[in-house]
Amino acid sequence: MARPTGRRPAIRRDLWQGVHGAGICRGHVRLDFSRAEWSACEAACARLGITPFAFTTAVLNVVLWQYSGQTDVVIGAPFANRDWRGAPDILGMLVNTIVLRQHIDGAQTLDAHAKATQAVVDGAYAHQELPFGTLVEALNPERMNGQNPLFNVLLGFHDAPIPVADVDGFSWRKDETVISNTSKFDLDCLVVNRDSHFTHDDRVSFLWEYRSDIYERREIEDFVASFRKLFVAFCADGSAPLGSVSVLTPAQNARMAQWETGPTPAAGHPFEQVDFATALAQRLAGFGERIALKSGGDSLSYRDLDVQTSALAAHLADRIAPNAKIAVLAPRSVAQITAMVAVMKLRATIICLDPDLPDARLAEILRDCAPALLITSGTDRRVDTRCETVSLDGLALSDAALPDRPASRDHLAYVTYTSGSTGRPKGVMVDAKGLADECLHLMDLLALDETATTLSLSYVGFDAYHGEIWPSLLAGATIVLVSDAERDTLPTLAQIMTHHGVTAAVFPTGLFEQAFAAGLAWPPSLRVLAVGGDRLGPIEVPAGFPARFFNLYGPTETTIDATSFEIPADLRSPPPIGRPKLAATARVMDGDRPCPPGGPGELLIGGTGVARGYLNLPEETERAFVTLADGNRYYRTGDLVRWQADGQLSFLGRIDDEISLRGYRIAPAEITTALQSNAQVAQAAVAVHAGALFAYVTRAAPTTADSPSDAKLSRLLKNGLKRSLPAYMRPNAVIILARMPLTDQGKVDTRALPSPVAAPAERVAPRTETETRLLGMWRDLLPVSDIGVTQDFFSVGGHSLLAMRLIAEIQTAFGIVLQITDFFEAGTVEGLADRIDLIASATSGPTDGFAAEGEF
Template identity: 40%
Template sequence: MRDLPATTTLSHPISLRIREIVRDAGPAVAIESGGMSLSYADLDARAAALAGALAVRGVTPGATVAVGLPRSAEQIVALLAVWYAGAAYLPLDPAWPEARLESFVERAGCAAVIAPRGSGLGTVAPDDRGDFVEVAAGDLAYVIFTSGSTGEPKAVEVGHDNLAALVDWHLDAFAVGAGTRSAHLAGLGFDAAAWEVWPTLAAGGTLCLADDAVRLDPVALRDWLVRERIDVAFAPTALAEPLVTMDWPADARLRVLLTGADKLTVRPRPGQPFVFVNNYGPTECTVVATSGVVAAEGSALPSIGTAISGTTIHLLDPGGDDVMRGAPGEVYIGGAQVARGYRGDPALTEARFVSHPKYGRLYRTGDLALRLEDGDYAFLGRVDGQVKVRGHRIEPAEVAAALNRLPEIAASHVLVRDGDLVAYVTLNGEATAGALRAALGEILPDYMVPAHFARLDAMPLTANGKIDVRALPDPASVAMAESTGARAPATPTELRLFEIVSDVLGHRDFGVDDDFFLLGGHSLLGTQVIIRARDAFGIDLSLFHLFEAATVAKLAEVVETLIFAKIEAMSDADIERLSA
């Protein structure tokens, strides 16, 4: 069991646990970020001051406050301040389109918004009077939006008791206590952020924030985890898979690497210095429902482990009965971590948070799983068509709904092929893929914008009038042009980079001024581009350069600058040797 202050009681709301740590170990470091450290005493004082300002603004216990700050210590101060004011927080990712942020704030009925000045969402300044409201286990801790099967996102309500159950399991399962150094990599809009932040701070550990240049590049992330002496870290599946197959120094301090959010397809390389743990759980069950260590040996895909403490897993058939041993069934989850329901949608809450005659209150996930002979569960996919792309839960119907609101679209169908989101569309007139991406980027986060657009004269239909998915052609054969008059490479550097990017993306329908990430690129594809560019030009290029440049043309300028700097640093002897 971990070391906690003697007065800390399990199942206490996290804000009360932090207050106890402040009293007993206030000078201990709570947060490290960008060379700056914040003690528990400072964290408490800043949160109390901001809570006072919220109270002055009319925030009362039981209200909801939106937090739309960038990943930072200030962001965590704001979350704690909301609890100190007796309210629940709504996490918002500042990178999302403003219209989407405003919609979420309105739908959640937020009493206030904490956001950067000039963001359009408002801001709250600290108040010297301070404030602290003692929340109860039955109060709401946070409200978070997740993709909806009706074409609209759903607002999940998570209580302090739900979160405390997650924290209690985490602390015990991974021996997290005072002094444990844990990584914070997830964006605030991803519910895994709550899993990273609150167990660490509830135990008196140190939360270490990685910047964007590190957390999206597997090589840079490994080096950061080693350099910062991290004990416990979570990485989404897409990042964890390359991490566990890399070389690690034998003396690396990392002892637990957690993953989840997508179907795991690799096992760790034998001899890694850390334990690799695969996890599964929907937002509606407070992040994690099953967990299991992934062994290096084994030919089958890794399982999602077994139910965590305080949680129950039931595989049921369409009639709500237990499936036969060895048969797949829909996953129903019970226990302390099952959330309240969906804000403002009692009908959907009743449909998904069900009362079972044998097992009591359960959350119906819509996921299919199979119980293996050793007791672990194998994840098989979705019942209702909801998917995960690059670690994000996405309902294709929500993306199609957004597409169908565009005047250029007559009809659309969205699905996943080879791990990418593909939109099949019929048009009212003419449009380009780039124009559609730009329009969707105004209303959807980037991970929900399709990587590929395929144009059809008409949607293929089955005899009963539904879209015939099996008749949809290869999207590459009917791909829409990315733009009109796309600029071709004009220099040798642009040409070489264009060849690399087109090979990674799998198509050449773009110009050197088109944004890589609007063409369907993401961090893992970007890593491939960077590795190939490093080899091609012999320079130390990073994924951060690609995020900053985004286009082939701008990246070519970066490459040439690095090449010239390398030449200028060479001695005459080096230049003569290369010339020879």
């Protein structure tokens, strides 16, 4: 709300947009203090040796701090500008404006803060003769249309006495808190505390005017209520540290308590009397000939799935103890799901591994989890592991009853490996109880029952894959398994959804945005579509869209989802992430203090879905999972959010250095660790530019005649990452720097890392009609318009999802279907144009096939 020089912080960090003018609609809220309350303020001021103006400014700054999350607070204040000789006798408007800038120290007491505020005020008043316009001209801060420079909050005091003679037989009062429609600030407060002759009912009035295009009335009412609470409390006792003081009122606490708590499971749910494994076995046995799984032209009924999984469980029972970790190395397939269900029936712990993982990463995961058994299918990978391996390919099983094992309240359902801030992957341990409540949440949200048909298209190593499988099986729905190639070819994906009559689907955010941009033909059978994995931008739902539409949010550590929001068809702004899911709680915190409505803070998630912790990483677990004053355990997400006035959570960004890119959470430390394992690298850093991931390194030794060139070293490092990192974590390019930019503290300044997108290399103009048309498509799609035909697609901000969209546009424009591998083999306008011309000359129709490989 208050703004220091050169930047624009505010209560509403996410709403500094649009063009503002003097005719903007405004609102106001009036606050009155009784004479007794104001007298308490005057007594506190006398005790501290400060003025009521400094006291009010001190209170306002603390409230601004808690509502904005900013420690550098700047406000403006008008003053009479009549301190020089003869000024009181001059007729006219001499008012000038001073700027009050103060740093908020949470360890400082309220009293000390108030005295510091008085010193700031005194310092500003000592230079009050400097015209505000001259100050602005000298500082030359960043300008924004319709916004005031230096600050956007104004505090004005009308406290100078005005002598007025009484008139016999005439009673009158003057009200200076007149509503104005021409306020030039986002929020301004006028305080009238002249003698009682000029107040109504012997009160001191505060008039708050605000811009209603930025703030809702409820937000300002909350802010003013917080101001009143702190003002009164400050008058009584100023000994508390600022960091321990909450501006939340009882009414706000009660309202936020309702927002923070998700619903509870309804009576009669599948897990009411039994544990997850028992409920799963009971449900599978009850759906009979209903089709459970479809993959290509094959299908498997629930009866057959139940029989096969029980037989496999019986076959493995003597080798799998409850809570034993069982790795399943297989692609998305019927056999892979069969293995998962069998392991779950035995109340063991599933670890899904994708066969496409690099050797080094796969070996590291297996060393870390030390599985009791490795189950494989559909892969010829040779894995160096000390445990027994069982292949499902060609395995003959005889029908057998499910082994009888006692129910367990301590069942660890699965471990999912994510990018780790320690420089290596970390395993998130999820309990069966949390998975059960997540299934109930998704069954309700996606309207899953025996008539439903769902998709499975997630990467099998991610927690979202569990969200596709278990809720659908528990509901008796049919799951259509989509191959990577089918998923990444949007027309094929649309055909699959229509052919199978898909009723519910959850899309990764990046895939969904590409599908919407490409105008995917959604099937009329679709009832519910959800999207999750990354921040969702503004979406204009097309007319006639057949389904309910949800935005999902949830880190792996909270069991797939944590919050959800149903997106209305008329929403044109980025949707919020919603409210907590079933059996979950959400707290927005600034350290140990709850943030007020609208105030940015870290999102903490509690409830049954909170993971047990990280496997073999007790210190990481202790840092990420905390117990608050309410006695409940929470996961610190590292995400910056705020409560909207309607009780929905709005996502603002990341607090730490973790990167969220196209639905993937990426810890830069894991990439930099992999780069620095090369003896030729001294330092490494990672940054995102124009939606693409780039790595930066410096050499470990000065270059010599035998040293590889920058280009060769870059290629060597990039190829080396293929052996240790999955595709989504590999940078688009590795850039060699002479030295890393550093902050004053000596740390790598990631904001100063050069953008290869902002300064492209040599630009060559198109020379053929195909190059001209193709270059136009690139310019429309990529974040950089100044592109030449010889520049690499990925070096100018391209990634696989954008390549998919280009493939669709090329098919429409040229009647040619390219493969995504073309972007890696001939990833320039020149190279792709040659391929298009070659295919067009060799065939009269489009080619078939799509290879879903490459780097993101």
